[in-house]
Amino acid sequence: MVALARPIWPHCGYGADRTDPIGCRGVRVSDYTACLAHLTDDERGAYRDGLAPGADVDHRGTTFTADLLGILFDALLDHDTAEVHLGAVRFDEARFLSDAIFEDATFSGYTADFSGAIFSGDAQFDGTIFSGEARFDRAAFSHSAFFREARFSDRARFEEATFSGEARFDRAAFSRDARFQGVTFADETGFDGATFSDWAQFDGATFAVSSRFGPLVCAQRVGLSGALFEAPVTLEIAAQEVACQRTQWRSTATMRLRYATVDLDDAVLAFPVAVTAHPAPFTTIFGKVPEQLLEGLDSTTMVTSVRGVDAAHLVLTDIDLSACRFFGAFHLDQIRLVGCTFARTPTGAHHLWPFEWTSRRTLVEEHHWRARTPDRKGFNPNLGWRIPPTGTEPSLIPEPEVVSGLYQQLRKALEDAKNEPDAADFYYGEMEMRRHDRENRPRSERILLTAYWMISGYGLRALRAFGSLFFAMVLTMVLLMWVGLPADPPAPRTRGTVTAEQKVDVTTKVPGPGGAAPGPLGERFTRERAEKAGRTAVNSVVFRSAGQGLTVAGTYIEMASRLVEPVLLALALLAIRGRVKR
Secondary structure, eight states: OOOOOOOSSOBOOTTOOSSOSSOOOOBOOTTSSSOGGGSOHHHHHHHHHTOOTTOOEEOTTOEEOHHHHHHHHHHHEETTTTEEEEOSEEOTTOEESSOEEOTTOEEOSSEEEOTTOEESSOEEOTTOEEOSEEEOTTOEESSOEEOTTOEESSOEEOTTOEEOSOEEOTTOEESSOEEOTTOEEOSOEEOTTEEESSOEEOTTOEESSOSEEEEEEEEEEEEOTTOEEOSOEEEEEEEEEEEOTTOEESSOEEEEEESOEEEOTTOEESSOEEEEEOSSOOEETTEEOOOGGGTTSOOOOEEEEOTTOBGGGEEEESOBOTTOBOTTOBOGGGOEEESOBOEEOOOSBOSSTTSBOOOOEEOHHHHHHHHBOTTSSSBOGGGSSOOOOTTOOGGGSOOHHHHHHHHHHHHHHHHHTTOHHHHHHHHHHHHHHHHTOTTTSOHHHHHHHHHHHHHHTTTTOHHHHHHHHHHHHHHHHHHIIIIISOSSOOOOEEEEEEOTTSOEEEEEEOOOSOOOOOSSHHHHSOHHHHHHHHHHHHHHHTTOOOOOOOOHHHHHHHHHHHHHHHHHHHHHHHHHHHHHOO
């Protein structure tokens, strides 16, 4: 058995002996040499008579029975309100052997300190008002703990506390930050309708059997980093930020969120976890949970990072992923995305064909790469691309080869979900990153990709493909009128012979390419020649010959058009199909 350290306060020492040199750890009362539990009846009566409602009390390390706690409460009872009224209190390491009923009590002092206290019976703080800082660090609640409708006007601290029984904080109101770091909730936990005006920190907390967390409203940040959920759970949170770095879910979970910006860095998902944007205010058995603390904010739910997450177990529904970093996640090809939105390309013109950015869904990793300055030492916010958070090292931004792989995996996930239009955008992004990958792609491949991009947008831009087709047809017509159509097309020649049997043998020969174009330029570009050239160009689109007499040069021009123009038509039709296919 580990020996307890000697208290830092002057302690009672009752019952000390050789085996227990410390004895009773209760703080001495006033001018007496014993704690409240070991005062004589006369001494206890004198101490009680000196108390009044709102008085400061110090009973650190004292062991309270129901009778002893009743004596203290009788002295602090405000007869006007019929409620117990305490000033600053110190119950550090106190032990409550029976039910500790502080229901509707008021702690008006600068602190209500229960650090390290042991509650062997139920702890009831329903409706309690804590005007100063409430400290329950390392407190142990062996049975139920009730803080329903409690009011914490200052900081509330429950760090490393242990709730072995049910813990209820329904409709509790925390005016400043609430600290539950490292808390163990061994039984059901309730924060139904709880409101936090500042941070709510549950980092490193353990939820052993809790089936529900919330719904709660937090004006700032709900910290769940490093928290452990061992049983299936539903989390309902309306907050500006929800931090889930290294959070562990050892069973299925559903997160219903409002307003929140969520960080899932290195979260551990052993079973499917769904993150969903909740469309309306949460409700409990008490009615709607008020959201005044978040009034005026955009209720859109955003996930900013899934780095280090096994995405095979992740389901995102109606989430804004415009700033989400996917680099570093695993099994992105198995992630499930339903109704999610992504960042878009910048609007407006740029200096290259096709002169304006085509709107498409993009990953924020592409934005960061494109916003990086040529020297890779900073970011240019004037390009229209998103820049990473302040302090991001430019050299750590993923290169095109990596971003291309991210697009490829997410494209597969969308294709598996039969979401062809969105998958098409990710295919476009994948090809864009391959085209810009100077370090790993040979020049010849990048030239081919550039041509593919210019003429049809990788087979995904119907308007660009039709434009290229129209340009090819016009070019074919111009070339045919210039050098492809002869001035006088040669007529077919017919020859015949008379045989000995008085029979006529006639042969008609169609002339091959030949002839020359008219001399002056004005004679070449005429309406008649334009009609002939146009007929040849149109027939080339459907891979047919117009049967028009051509020069040698015209024959090669027609052959080239019959190869190129059907391909451009096919790319245009493919682009249309990709946009309308479900």
